[in-house]
Amino acid sequence: MPWKNQGGGPWGSGPKGPWGSGPQPVGPRPPDLEDLLRRAQDRLQQLLPGGYFSGLGIAIVLLAAVAIWAMSGFFRVQSEELGVVLRFGKHVRTVQPGLSYHLPYPIETVLLPKALRVSTISIGMTLIDDPARRGRTMRDVPEESLMLTGDENIVDVDFTVLWRIKPDGVGNYLFNIQNPEGTVKAVAESAMREAVGKANIQPILTGARTSTEFAVQELMQKTLDNYGSGILVQQVQMQKVDPPAQVIDSFRDVQAARADLERLQNEAQTYANRVVPDAKGRAAQIIQVAEGYKQQAVAEAKGQSARFLKVYDEYKKAPDVTRQRIYLETMERILGSSEKLLYDGGGSSSGQSIVPYLPLSELTPRRPAPPAATQPQQGATR
Numbered sequence: 001m002p003w004k005n006q007g008g009g010p011w012g013s014g015p016k017g018p019w020g021s022g023p024q025p026v027g028p029r030p031p032d033l034e035d036l037l038r039r040a041q042d043r044l045q046q047l048l049p050g051g052y053f054s055g056l057g058i059a060i061v062l063l064a065a066v067a068i069w070a071m072s073g074f075f076r077v078q079s080e081e082l083g084v085v086l087r088f089g090k091h092v093r094t095v096q097p098g099l100s101y102h103l104p105y106p107i108e109t110v111l112l113p114k115a116l117r118v119s120t121i122s123i124g125m126t127l128i129d130d131p132a133r134r135g136r137t138m139r140d141v142p143e144e145s146l147m148l149t150g151d152e153n154i155v156d157v158d159f160t161v162l163w164r165i166k167p168d169g170v171g172n173y174l175f176n177i178q179n180p181e182g183t184v185k186a187v188a189e190s191a192m193r194e195a196v197g198k199a200n201i202q203p204i205l206t207g208a209r210t211s212t213e214f215a216v217q218e219l220m221q222k223t224l225d226n227y228g229s230g231i232l233v234q235q236v237q238m239q240k241v242d243p244p245a246q247v248i249d250s251f252r253d254v255q256a257a258r259a260d261l262e263r264l265q266n267e268a269q270t271y272a273n274r275v276v277p278d279a280k281g282r283a284a285q286i287i288q289v290a291e292g293y294k295q296q297a298v299a300e301a302k303g304q305s306a307r308f309l310k311v312y313d314e315y316k317k318a319p320d321v322t323r324q325r326i327y328l329e330t331m332e333r334i335l336g337s338s339e340k341l342l343y344d345g346g347g348s349s350s351g352q353s354i355v356p357y358l359p360l361s362e363l364t365p366r367r368p369a370p371p372a373a374t375q376p377q378q379g380a381t382r
Contacts, residue, residue, distance in 0.1 A: 183224075
């Protein structure tokens with residue numbers, strides 16, 4: 001005989017189990033759906049005169065539904081967004097940030113891409129969660145960063161790309177490319193590999209970063225425009241440009257040696273810039289002194305020759321007088337500043353045949369000898 005016919009089974013009557021009690025309800029009981037529907041119908045009948053099956057009631061319900069449907073076309077565009085309004089799936093207009101309206105669904109719909117926000121994509125590095133530091137750390141991605149240069153060297157390049165949507169290219173951004181971020185990343189990596197492949201490793205590691213960034217930006221923009229992506233590349237920034245980790249120490253030694261070479265060359269050039277002008281100045285001074293001595297010697301020679309010619313002319317007119325005058329002038333020039341002793345030519349009983357001459361030159365100031373250049377003129381006037 002089943003337990004349900006025995007008033008609860010062998011453990012007693014009622015809906016009890018073998019442990020003395022039946023299942024108890026836990027928590028609040030769910031609302032009764034039929035009761036809620038019945039209350040809603042009663043309230044609707046009170047609001048609609050004549051009942052909700054009358055013509056006026058149906059009209060009011062339809063008007064309310066149409067009003068709600070029409071009001072569903074209001075939408076708000078945030079500060080970083082642009083509203084792209086589609087009419088039966090076709091782009092008809094673009095709406096600036098603010099409150100706007102479009103025809104309700106399904107006539108028109110709106111898409112809200114972040115068109116005014118500048119996005120960043122990193123190539124060669126990625127952010128990962130670090131539980132030990134309670135934050136995010138940067139991790140290299142060698143398959144993206146290792147590139148081959150034009151001189152067959154390998155360089156590790158990490159860079160970021162800043163991009164945004166063109167104001168007049170929102171439609172192209174939404175409908176021409178399926179994965180915008182993936183497209184930008186692929187184009188950026190391809191452009192960087194092309195630019196690095198055309199250059200040598202040394203300029204890339206030292207002073208050619210700016211030109212490389214500009215070349216990559218131009219190549220990316222050209223490629224994205226060919227795709228009709230509606231994306232504007234604002235800037236390319238090379239974060240790290242190093243040789244591979246296996247040879248980075250050797251490259252650093254080479255860089256240090258080249259830096260020392262440039263420093264020594266600069267020091268030598270500085271010394272040359274200081275010494276060469278000094279040497280040129282001294283050489284110019286010596287040349288000027290020699291030129292002055294040359295002019296002086298030539299002038300003196302010409303003066304002496306002119307004086308000799310004048311003397312010779314006077315000598316031809318009166319040889320004896322000229323000869324006597326030259327003799328006297330010469331003796332005057334020689335004996336004029338010398339000490340003189342007078343000798344009488346005879347002997348004496350005391351044995352002294354030389355008597356001192358009165359030193360008139362010491363009693364009167366000595367007159368300097370006339371210059372040699374004026375002697376021909378004096379002789380000519382005599």
